[in-house]
Amino acid sequence: MISANNVISLLVILFVQILAAECTTKYKTATSKEESPTLVLKNDSPTILGASTTFYAALILPDGHVVEEDNYLYMWKEDIPRKKRKWQHANVYTNLTEKYNDRRYDIGSHKMKVDVFKYAGKVASADTSFEITEYINGGLAAVQKNVSSSKPRSFATNQEIEFIAEIYDPSQYFRDANLSFTWDFGNRISKNTTQKHTVHSYGEAAIYKVKVNLTALVPYQDYGSFDVKTGQFEQTIRLMDPITDFTINGRSEVTLGQRSNYTLTCNGSLPIMLCWYFRADSGCEISLNESVSDVCQEITLLDDCRYDVELDFNTTGQHCFGIRAYSDISEDVTLLDISVKDVPAPPSPAVTVSLTSLAVLTTLGGIIVAAFAFHQIVRARRLQPVEVADFDFRERTNSNTTYRSNLPSVVCFSAPTEKVKRPLKRSLC
Missing domain, CATH: 2.60.40.10 (Immunoglobulins)
Known part of the structure; x- marks a missing residue:
């Protein structure tokens, strides 16, 4: 017959074997290459001398997930003289804050190394560089x-x-x-x-x-x-300098088939990029913020903020000529509404002949009127009387006085109206 003590002993042995098997399984899982966690180690340096640096540690699986929460042993070791190792029991996340105020040893670049243990075995290891400075960071x-x-x-x-x-x-x-x-x-x-x-x-x-x-x-x-x-x-x-005075100089009314030149000018620091487009059958209410990459012509201005564009107009109606100028610090847009009209029809041949005849008759009439006026002016000048002064310088005497007359006697002549020469008739006026 099996005694009670034997039963208890068997149960204790069985429990110990089960516990040992479970511990072995956990150890193999934690240390196997496929499931071995990675230690991620960071710090918040640079740190000025006299301040503190905090180090952060986390155990991460290869697939990016955090290791299941458990108790781990962390060993922190710096490469600074006179610094001792520090041991820490923690979970999958932990941190350590250290103060550095020794001018002889602490200033410069250093490394912090961390080893993580579980069940007397190392499961992960990592190091991180940090810097202690003398000046404000x-x-x-x-x-x-x-x-x-x-x-x-x-x-x-x-x-x-x-x-x-x-x-x-x-x-x-x-x-x-x-x-x-x-x-x-x-x-x-x-x-x-x-x-x-x-x-x-x-x-x-x-x-x-x-x-x-x-x-x-x-x-x-x-x-x-x-x-x-x-x-x-x-x-x-x-x-x-931001872009200013951005304008388009050119005609806003053109004829179908006509080629016109347009000049884009602006002020601002170079380089300036231009993006211009031309749209038919559209008013200039279109925003240049919309996507126009399929029709936008891009130009970079390096020497001068000026650009000449030559446009051909093949369709009638309203057209929009839009330009966007932009630099590293500013942008501007300008729009020009262009009206394209059809070519006017030429006049008929009968109308052309009539207009030509009217012009000829008008010219001849003007010539005749001018000749007649000139003839009348010449004739009027020929009929004007001519006055001739006849001075008498003879001495006159009377019973008491002798004197010379200075008063002229006037003789009047009329210009001849015929070509035959006739003596001038002298008459007193």
Whole structure:
């Protein structure tokens, strides 16, 4: 007969064997090449000396799914002298935050290595590079409102640009710091502020290098003093004149079959791209924002904002000539409504002959009238009387006085009306 103690012993042995088999299965699953997880390791550096860096770890399967939640052992090891290993029990996600304030060893590029263990076996391993800096980390951003810039760091002249000093501080090291900024806009103009942003505008199209120098007084919580941190951010920007005075010069009324020239002109910084199209039987209410790639003719202007287009008109009616000009910082559109009329019919031969005869008769009548008028003028001049003065210089005497008369005696003559010469009749007038 089997005793109770024997039964209990058998049950315990069976339970231990089942547990051992389950543990072995889990270990093989975790360490097999097909199901072996990958350790993804990241950090939030660069970090300024005195601040903290946080490292993030996650176990990921080859298909991208996260490993089932379980307990793992993480070992963190840095390649910095005097830094010790750190052990951590965690799930599939974990992180570690380290502070770096040793100027002798910490400044520079380093590596953090992590090994993950389970059931006394290593299941994953990875490393990540991080950097500890002596100066403030960050960058300089520039923003211009109401300007559609197609390229970064390209801006329009005569419009304000907002410059922003962006300090990279994931550990909030500068949260209580006193900050000051010295701005150099690259055009011999500078200013000082206590704010991390300022505005400036440029009147001339050119390339400028903008710089900002930062000074931060970081308070020590325990000593009542400050740690001075500095940094410099810079950015090169390009200022361009926006497109203005964009016009089409040419005839708005043409005849069927006529060839006309049109000149496109504008002002603005080059290069400027043109996209023009011509549509028949359509008014100029069409928006150039719609897709016109099938008929759009693209031209790039490099030397001058001027372009000549020659158009042939083969259909009557209203036509739309549209052009879109755009650069890195602006765009403009202009439209011209063109009316194409049919060629007028030529006059009939009978009408042509009548018009010609009328013109000839009118010309002859004018000649006759002019000749008659000239004849009358000449005749009138011949009939005009001619006055001749007859001066008498003889001495006259009377009983008491002798004197010379200075009063002329007038003799009147009439021009002859016949060709036969006749003596002039002298008469007193």
